[in-house]
Amino acid sequence: MAYEFRLIHDGARDGATNMARDEAISRAVSAGQQPPTLRLYGWQPPAISLGQSQRIDSVDEARCRADGVEIVRRPTGGLAILHTDELTYSVSLPIGHPIAEGDVMTSYRRIAEAIMAALRALGVPDVGANRVAKEQRAKGPVCFEAPSDYEVVGAGRKLVGSAQWRRTDGVLQHGSLPLYGDIARICAYLRDAPTPERVRAHAATLEDVLARRVSWDEAAHAWQQAFSAVLDIRFIPGALSPDELRCAEELRAAKYANDEWTRRR
Numbered sequence: 001m002a003y004e005f006r007l008i009h010d011g012a013r014d015g016a017t018n019m020a021r022d023e024a025i026s027r028a029v030s031a032g033q034q035p036p037t038l039r040l041y042g043w044q045p046p047a048i049s050l051g052q053s054q055r056i057d058s059v060d061e062a063r064c065r066a067d068g069v070e071i072v073r074r075p076t077g078g079l080a081i082l083h084t085d086e087l088t089y090s091v092s093l094p095i096g097h098p099i100a101e102g103d104v105m106t107s108y109r110r111i112a113e114a115i116m117a118a119l120r121a122l123g124v125p126d127v128g129a130n131r132v133a134k135e136q137r138a139k140g141p142v143c144f145e146a147p148s149d150y151e152v153v154g155a156g157r158k159l160v161g162s163a164q165w166r167r168t169d170g171v172l173q174h175g176s177l178p179l180y181g182d183i184a185r186i187c188a189y190l191r192d193a194p195t196p197e198r199v200r201a202h203a204a205t206l207e208d209v210l211a212r213r214v215s216w217d218e219a220a221h222a223w224q225q226a227f228s229a230v231l232d233i234r235f236i237p238g239a240l241s242p243d244e245l246r247c248a249e250e251l252r253a254a255k256y257a258n259d260e261w262t263r264r265r
Contacts, residue, residue: 002234003099007224008039009237015047015072015083016257017248021240022090022174023075023255024248029092030170034241036097038227039090040220045070046084048189051077051163056263057191064189073262074174076163081176082186085205087219090174099231100171104164110231111173115152115160118226122219123210124154157204179214180207 010021018041028034047070048059056071058080064071069082091111093100100107112129119127129152152160162175183203184196206214227233240248255261 002228002232003097004035005227005233005235006035006037006238007235008037008041008239009220010039010041010240012042012044014045015043015049015070016252018043018047018083018088019049019072019074019256020248020252021244022092022172023251024244025090025240026092026165026170026172027247028241028244030094030167032094033243035236036094036099037090037092037238038224038233038235039092040223041088041090042086042216043083043088046082047072048186049074049081049083050262051079052165053077053265054079055265060189060191067189069189071262072256073264074163075172076165076174078161078163080186080190081161082189083176084185085179085181087177087179087216087223088174089177089223090172093171095166095168095170097171104166107171108162108164108173111162112152114227114230115162115175115223117230118219118222119152119154119159119206121222121226122206122214124159124206125209126156127152127154129153155204155209157202157209159204159206159209177219178203178205179216179219180205183208 022039025037025039029037045068048064050073052074059071061071099110109129116127116129151158151162160175160177162173164171164173183205184199187193187196187199224235228235
């Protein structure tokens with residue numbers, strides 16, 4: 001029997017709103033107020049997102065301000081990502097859901113199977129997700145410098161950066177698929193960043209590996225179809241509820257758009 005999921009196509013929003021909406025949805029799903037949810041969205045204006053424990057001084061704040069690039073801190077771990085020209089996904093699950101079963105890596109790998117199927121459907125060759133040797137992991141502040149364990153690669157380079165937040169009552173996993181543009185643009189906004197050449201050698205946009213531009217809608221459709229087939233999901237189109245929108249507004253003001261949270265490390 002297929003799992004029933006809510007599917008939200010949420011457009012492009014600012015960084016604080018995006019993070020607040022992910023957490024608000026996760027809270028509602030964990031409380032049993034909403035079904036498990038796949039949210040697909042974009043970012044406007046561009047934003048640097050930092051992992052929960054990443055230091056704010058890794059960012060060149062003056063350069064970000066000059067170029068209109070926002071800075072937001074995620075509720076999940078990991079390293080910095082420049083969100084622009086991409087498809088972003090989030091999966092919210094109650095802790096007892098079969099897709100969330102096991103530890104972080106077990107559920108992470110389960111979701112990675114769906115992501116890999118989506119990329120194969122789009123035509124990406126040599127898709128995989130494996131454990132990464134210690135010496136091959138990123139040594140700087142850039143998420144796309146190198147893959148972490150079970151992050152998805154294609155044609156020999158990292159294509160999707162994901163992170164997961166597990167709580168006693170629920171799981172939130174979200175991640176980024178860069179569609180086009182220079183994957184190394186982030187280097188201009190971080191201190192002690194790897195060289196652009198290093199980032200380009202280890203990571204790519206979808207356009208880089210396919211030699212064609214994929215629209216947000218095409219990528220979102222592939223994501224939806226693959227998650228449905230691989231994870232046995234029946235999607236019901238939906239939107240955030242009034243309670244979720246209120247919660248997101250409160251989280252945005254008190255947390256994600258608040259300097260105290262952004263600058264906590």
